[in-house]
Amino acid sequence: xxxxxxxxxxxxxxxxxxxxxxxxxxxxxxxxxxxxxxxxxxxxxxxxxxxxxxxxxxxxxxxxxxxxxxx
Amino acid sequence: xxxxxxxxxxxxxxxxxxxxxxxxxxxxxxxxxxxxxxxxxxxxxxxxxxxxxxxxxxxxxxxxxxxxxxxxxxxxxxxxxxxxxxxxxxxxxxxxxxxxxxxxxxxxxxxxxxxxxxxxxxxxxxxxxxxxxxxxxxxxxxxxxxxxxxxxxxxxxxxxxxxxxxxxxxxxxxxxxxxxxxxxxxxxxxxxxxxxxxxxxxxxxxxxxxxxxxxxxxxxxxxxxxxxxxxxxxxxxxxxxxxxxxxxxxxxxxxxxxxxxxxxxxxxxxxxxxxxxxxxxxxxxxxxxxxxxxxxxxxxxxxxxxxxxxxxxxxxxxxxxxxxxxxxxxxxxxxxxxxxxxxxxxxxxxxxxxxxxxxxxxxxxxxxxxxxxxxxxxxxxxxxxxxxxxxxxxxxxxxxxxxxxxxxxxxxxxxxxxxxxxxxxxxxxxxxxxxxxxxxxxxxxxxxxxxxxxxxxxxxxxxxxxxxxxxxxxxxxxxxxxxxxxxxxxxxxxxxxxxxxxxxxxxxxxxxxxxxxxxxxxxxxxxxxxxxxxxxxxxxxxxxxxxxxxxxxxxxxxxxxxxxxxxxxxxxxxxxxxxxxxxxxxxxxxxxxxxxxxxxxxxxxxxxxxxxxxxxxxxxxxxxxxxxxxxxxxxxxxxxxxxxxxxxxxxxxxxxxxxxxxxxxxxxxxxxxxxxxxxxxxxxxxxxxxxxxxxxxxxxxxxxxxxxxxxxxxxxxxxxxxxxxxxxxxxxxxxxxxxxxxxxxxxxxxxxxxxxxxxxxxxxxxxxxxxxxxxxxx
Ligand code: SF4
Ligand code: SF4
Ligand code: SF4
Ligand SMILES: [Zn+2]
Numbered sequence: 001x002x003x004x005x006x007x008x009x010x011x012x013x014x015x016x017x018x019x020x021x022x023x024x025x026x027x028x029x030x031x032x033x034x035x036x037x038x039x040x041x042x043x044x045x046x047x048x049x050x051x052x053x054x055x056x057x058x059x060x061x062x063x064x065x066x067x068x069x070x071x
Numbered sequence: 072x073x074x075x076x077x078x079x080x081x082x083x084x085x086x087x088x089x090x091x092x093x094x095x096x097x098x099x100x101x102x103x104x105x106x107x108x109x110x111x112x113x114x115x116x117x118x119x120x121x122x123x124x125x126x127x128x129x130x131x132x133x134x135x136x137x138x139x140x141x142x143x144x145x146x147x148x149x150x151x152x153x154x155x156x157x158x159x160x161x162x163x164x165x166x167x168x169x170x171x172x173x174x175x176x177x178x179x180x181x182x183x184x185x186x187x188x189x190x191x192x193x194x195x196x197x198x199x200x201x202x203x204x205x206x207x208x209x210x211x212x213x214x215x216x217x218x219x220x221x222x223x224x225x226x227x228x229x230x231x232x233x234x235x236x237x238x239x240x241x242x243x244x245x246x247x248x249x250x251x252x253x254x255x256x257x258x259x260x261x262x263x264x265x266x267x268x269x270x271x272x273x274x275x276x277x278x279x280x281x282x283x284x285x286x287x288x289x290x291x292x293x294x295x296x297x298x299x300x301x302x303x304x305x306x307x308x309x310x311x312x313x314x315x316x317x318x319x320x321x322x323x324x325x326x327x328x329x330x331x332x333x334x335x336x337x338x339x340x341x342x343x344x345x346x347x348x349x350x351x352x353x354x355x356x357x358x359x360x361x362x363x364x365x366x367x368x369x370x371x372x373x374x375x376x377x378x379x380x381x382x383x384x385x386x387x388x389x390x391x392x393x394x395x396x397x398x399x400x401x402x403x404x405x406x407x408x409x410x411x412x413x414x415x416x417x418x419x420x421x422x423x424x425x426x427x428x429x430x431x432x433x434x435x436x437x438x439x440x441x442x443x444x445x446x447x448x449x450x451x452x453x454x455x456x457x458x459x460x461x462x463x464x465x466x467x468x469x470x471x472x473x474x475x476x477x478x479x480x481x482x483x484x485x486x487x488x489x490x491x492x493x494x495x496x497x498x499x500x501x502x503x504x505x506x507x508x509x510x511x512x513x514x515x516x517x518x519x520x521x522x523x524x525x526x527x528x529x530x531x532x533x534x535x536x537x538x539x540x541x542x543x544x545x546x547x548x549x550x551x552x553x554x555x556x557x558x559x560x561x562x563x564x565x566x567x568x569x570x571x572x573x574x575x576x577x578x579x580x581x582x583x584x585x586x587x588x589x590x591x592x593x594x595x596x597x598x599x600x601x602x603x604x605x606x607x608x609x610x611x612x613x614x615x616x617x618x619x620x621x622x623x624x625x626x627x628x629x630x631x632x633x634x635x636x637x638x639x640x641x642x643x644x645x646x647x648x649x650x651x652x653x654x655x656x657x658x659x660x661x662x663x664x665x666x667x668x669x670x671x672x673x674x675x676x677x678x679x680x681x682x683x684x685x686x687x688x689x690x691x692x693x694x695x696x697x698x699x700x701x702x703x704x705x706x707x708x709x710x711x712x713x714x715x716x717x718x719x720x721x722x723x724x725x726x727x728x729x730x731x732x733x734x735x736x737x738x739x740x741x742x743x744x745x746x747x748x749x750x751x752x753x754x755x756x757x758x759x760x761x762x763x764x765x766x767x768x769x770x771x772x773x774x775x776x777x778x779x780x781x782x783x784x785x786x787x788x789x790x791x792x793x794x795x796x797x798x799x800x801x802x803x804x805x806x807x808x809x810x811x812x813x814x815x816x817x818x819x820x821x822x823x824x825x826x827x828x829x830x831x832x833x834x835x836x837x838x839x840x841x842x843x844x845x846x847x848x849x
Contacts (some may be wrong), residue, residue, distance in 0.1 A: 006657035012792050012795070013791040013792045014788045014797070015788065015789055015791050016788060016789075017785070017787045017796065018189065018785055023196065023788070028831055029831070030829045030831045031830045031831075032828060032829040032831070039831070043833060044833075045163060045785075049787075050785055050831055050832070050833035051797065052799070052808065052827065054808070055269065057808065057827035058827075061829055062827065064829070065461070065828050065829060066416065067752075069461060069462075070415050070416045070417065070459060071414070071415060071416075
């Protein structure tokens with residue numbers, strides 16, 4: 001069980017509204033129920049604010065959540 | 072959880088895997104149903120494979136069998152039993168042999184057969200196929216006995232089966248079948264079979280153990296003749312072949328030193344399968360135009376098979392249909408699920424997909440209860456801390472809100488409480504009626520106060536059924552304690568409940584309390600008929616909680632009659648009624664199943680439906696014209712809101728809070744302290760977005776708090792293409808994402824909302840709090 005590593009936004013030209021810088025694809029950890037996964041997500045290189053696109057949340061992430069809950 | 076032995080008892084109740092009548096009638100355990108199904112589908116080769124798998128000496132058996140299956144067939148009184156024997160003959164002629172068994176060098180033990188009757192040859196067939204050499208001693212030539220017993224047997228078929236036996240190390244040896252031969256065989260062979268139709272040495276059947284056909288030492292017997300009802304003796308092919316097969320099992324065990332009696336229960340198949348025959352129209356037997364069936368005739372005849380099967384519960388329940396099995400298999404899967412220590416519990420979806428409605432238990436001829444099994448599994452999962460967190464989380468949060476300070480209240484009748492007295496009755500509307508119909512609840516309370524001698528108190532809270540359904544026994548018991556304290560504090564009044572789930576829960580939580588259906592009391596109070604704008608002809612829905620509550624059901628019908636309504640009973644009403652999908656929290660764990668339940672049930676009403684449970688009403692409202700009893704009663708009808716659809720999740724919560732405020736204001740003169748419509752930000756949510764939030768269990772309040780929180784910290788993204796803001800908020804074990812625009816007037820408009828449960832550092836705020844809450848360890 002793994003998350004496909006690289007997820008970009010669902011479209012649009014997103015920036016961090018606080019730091020006014022474009023987002024970069026940066027590796028972060030996703031945690032759930034005693035398990036951790038590496039994922040590459042759009043993130044603000046300056047403050048670290050990270051974006052989880054809807055397609056990821058309701059697709060792969062939901063699948064993995066359900067799987068982990070049955071473990 | 073269940074012991075293995077308990078599982079077997081539960082499992083055994085479901086008869087779906089039991090053999091149909093044709094098969095139990097066949098001493099050779101022929102899978103007639105599968106054979107006919109293949110034929111009907113035109114798969115003649117598959118049909119022959121099935122024949123060859125079950126029948127010994129298939130060329131002979133298909134030609135001479137006296138087919139007891141046909142008499143036992145459930146079609147018998149619906150056009151005549153299936154012509155199984157003729158179809159077997161057709162099949163044997165239509166296609167060549169389909170199995171090519173491998174012939175191996177024989178094992179050391181050898182069997183002797185005395186007499187080449189059908190039983191002897193079947194024993195020789197079965198034992199030789201297991202890899203043992205067999206000598207058949209016979210008088211006359213090898214085929215003589217069969218030829219004389221079964222004159223219809225064709226020479227070619229006989230010759231071919233004898234040849235095939237020889238290939239499998241069966242040798243034929245002419246001999247005089249006497250004591251001396253038997254004595255010799257006992258010395259030289261590992262086991263002996265004596266065919267009673269061909270050898271006088273065999274004792275009568277009566278003296279033998281019917282399950283092993285063991286005579287003495289290492290000798291088995293079989294093949295006796297049968298008696299017609301008029302007392303004539305004849306050779307029954309099925310009975311003789313059956314003897315040969317049964318004895319063959321014993322003989323093989325003798326030869327290999329295995330217990331003769333262990334694990335042979337399966338050989339005695341009773342008629343346990345329940346096949347419902349309603350709706351099956353009689354179809355006459357297809358008689359061949361010529362001497363035997365053509366392929367087309369054979370297909371038509373085979374297609375008359377009812378394919379006997381139970382599935383009565385499955386036909387009624389969308390949950391049982393979803394996972395494509397039947398209770399016997401589900402029981403096994405739940406048991407295996409509970410035994411998983413490490414690994415994936417794939418049957419979690421089964422235990423959480425049941426509405427716990429109890430319909431199957433009533434419908435099943437053996438009263439198999441999936442509800443008991445699923446509830447037990449949930450409790451076990453909760454106890455071992457392996458219940459999927461998300462399955463019932465929203466429902467349990469809802470329960471907490473309904474019984475928390477925002478919504479719950481206990482109002483003693485203001486006419487008696489100032490003097491320290493208590494009213495003898497307590498109206499308990501239930502959290503869902505309070506959520507959907509706060510105005511009507513209040514109107515009903517006014518009426519009860521005025522019309523019940525001594526007045527009434529009003530207690531708005533959750534009955535605790537969500538905790539019960541979720542398998543959270545501790546939570547249910549804690550909640551029951553709160554209910555008890557409050558109930559005792561107002562003098563242990565009689566409780567009038569307006570929801571059948573509340574009735575169920577309250578009876579469990581407060582066994583010493585008198586819990587009465589509101590409808591029963593109203594029916595007594597209102598002796599005259601009254602005006603109602605409801606349709607004059609309606610179908611009635613019995614909520615699953617009132618399945619066994621005859622009083623409830625009678626009162627509902629009586630009130631409907633007083634309103635001038637003619638009530639039509641739908642398919643499966645009363646104890647057999649079907650669930651709307653609210654039961655068992657399946658609406659939370661598996662909304663697709665719950666929706667299928669609502670749809671199926673609503674489809675069974677030919678008229679607008681009258682419900683006595685608000686959840687039935689609300690779940691049917693999007694499917695069909697639906698009326699709650701409150702919409703026809705004169706006390707409440709005016710306060711009703713007959714909207715096409717039911718209130719959403721956020722509106723329900725607001726409804727409960729509104730009831731509390733209105734009640735406390737009206738009866739205690741308390742001015743509401745906090746206005747609930749005071750939200751920290753002005754957030755506009757279109758109907759379309761609201762509906763998409765409903766499907767994700769995102770409340771308006773969640774979205775409002777998220778926008779407010781994000782705007783405060785300013786930790787948000789901006790889409791430079793359209794000016795949308797995006798941010799996340801994690802108030803509990805869920806992260807909410809909101810995409811919105813900032814409007815000119817300082818308010819906001821929600822564009823989209825979604826959520827997930829995983830934690831990603833940098834994608835949550837307030838962040839520190841969350842890590843502690845989740846106790847995550849990387
Ligand atoms: S009704 Fe259902 S549980 Fe009962 S025997 Fe039939 S298939 Fe099994
Ligand atoms: S209808 Fe078909 S399955 Fe049922 S008893 Fe007859 S042959 Fe067997
Ligand atoms: S939902 Fe009802 S009918 Fe279906 S399995 Fe559960 S208790 Fe039985
Ligand atoms: Zn930033």
